[in-house]
Amino acid sequence: MAKICEVCGKSTTFIDEINIDGIVMHNYCVNTFEKESDKYVKKPIETTKKRQQTDKEYQQLDKEINDKNVHVISFDMPFVDMVKFMVKWAIASIPAFIILTIIGAIIVAIFGSLFF
Ligand SMILES: [Zn+2]
Numbered sequence: 001m002a003k004i005c006e007v008c009g010k011s012t013t014f015i016d017e018i019n020i021d022g023i024v025m026h027n028y029c030v031n032t033f034e035k036e037s038d039k040y041v042k043k044p045i046e047t048t049k050k051r052q053q054t055d056k057e058y059q060q061l062d063k064e065i066n067d068k069n070v071h072v073i074s075f076d077m078p079f080v081d082m083v084k085f086m087v088k089w090a091i092a093s094i095p096a097f098i099i100l101t102i103i104g105a106i107i108v109a110i111f112g113s114l115f116f
Helices: 027-035 044-067 079-115
Strands: 017-020 023-026
Touching: 017 027, 023 027
Parallel strands: none
Antiparallel strands: 017 023
C-alpha cells in the first residue's frame, strides 16, 4: 500500500502509515501535521481536538468502569419511561421480598427454638 505522506511527500509503508481524518501520513510526521495542520486540510485543528476530546472521554469512561465506582450525579428520564421503570422495579421486588421473608423465617425459627 504505497501511499504518499501528505506531510513530507515520501511514500509510506504499512508499518509507519497512519490515517488521520482521511489524511495519510507517516506516524513520525503526525507531530508536524498537528503543528502545521492548516497547510494540509481546511479544518483539521477542530477535528483533531474533537478526536482528542473523545479519546479523553473514553479514557475517563474506561477508568470509571475499571474502578467500578461510577458516581451518578443526575439523570433525566421521560415520565412514561419512568412509569415503566417503576412498575418493573415494583414487580421485581416481589420475589426479592419472598426471599427475604424466607431468610427471616429461618432466622426466627432458629432463635425461637433456642430461647423459647
Ligand atoms: Zn511523512
